[in-house]
Amino acid sequence: MADLKVDYQLLASIHRTLNGLTWEFENIEDQVSAYDQAFGSSDITAAMGSFSGNWTTHRQTMLGTMRSLDQMVTATAQRFHQADNQLASDLTKK
Numbered sequence: 006m007a008d009l010k011v012d013y014q015l016l017a018s019i020h021r022t023l024n025g026l027t028w029e030f031e032n033i034e035d036q037v038s039a040y041d042q043a044f045g046s047s048d049i050t051a052a053m054g055s056f057s058g059n060w061t062t063h064r065q066t067m068l069g070t071m072r073s074l075d076q077m078v079t080a081t082a083q084r085f086h087q088a089d090n091q092l093a094s095d096l097t098k099k
Contacts, residue, residue: 011089016082023075030068 044050 011082011085013082013085016078019078020075020082023071023078027068027071027075030064030071033064 041050041054044053
């Protein structure tokens with residue numbers, strides 16, 4: 006009996022979730038100055054502007070990380086499928 010069990014459905018679910026999150030992050034609209042007048046204070050406006058600028062930078066970093074993780078999950082699933090197929094083939098050879 007094998008000690009290693011791979012949950013292909015979980016790997017597929019992670020892949021779908023990462024793709025959905027990546028799409029959402031790619032399509033978020035920057036609203037850097039959309040609310041400036043509503044803040045009523047130049048100090049608050051400056052702080053929010055700084056946050057918005059940092060968010061754009063950090064969002065790009067997060068997107069890169071999500072893409073890398075998705076590539077790893079996809080490669081893991083593919084390699085385990087290949088190993089399963091090879092083992093099944095080796096067991097059925099006569």
